Amino acid sequence: EVQLVESGGGLVQPGRSLKLSCAASGFTFSNYYMAWVRQAPKKGLEWVATISTSGSRTYYPDSVKGRFTISRDNAKSSLYLQMNSLKSEDTATYYCARRPGITSYFDYWGQGVMVTVSS
């Protein structure tokens, strides 16, 4: 059974940093692109980052480029999101998601982890 379990969320002050983790199991992690998608309270979904199978290629929207870094450790079947210079508008539930092969959709999602940016 595919499982994605996020951790590392919490309350953080504006301008500070936070690192999210996602532990994957039930599939060969190194064979899949992975991504982070977030959802602000009562709002829609926003794609945050994607990383290739080896980690050599990463992709971000302008809203987080230069502040967020996605990475992975295939030996540990783990995905990470380093978030720096956090802003109040980064407050959201962050989901780890799997992207199969050369497709562009997300077939499995974690339960999500809440990040609140507030003083």
Add this chain to the structure above:
Amino acid sequence: EIVLTQSPTTMAASPGEKVTLTCRASSSVSYMHWYQQRSGTSPKLWIYETSKLASGVPNRFSGSGSGTSYSLTINSMETEDAATYYCQQGSSYPYTFGAGTKLELK
């Protein structure tokens, strides 16, 4: 950036009623994907590559479209279909989602 516009924003349907949700893209895309999100839960892949049903999705659901206009149809509304549905394009970065259609049971 490709903007996806979903309509309606909210709608209510009676059991057995046919439902159609639409998603329009600001530029042509190759495929559209759809997700279902029930209240308080994570999104689930529902329809991928425009018309393929994800595993476990009932066959009363279908997807269609091309270019800039896509739709998700429920042949006969059931109680469990009440949820918010999001469309998503991955034809070009940044990947974008529509704002969602909240489907309620009448």
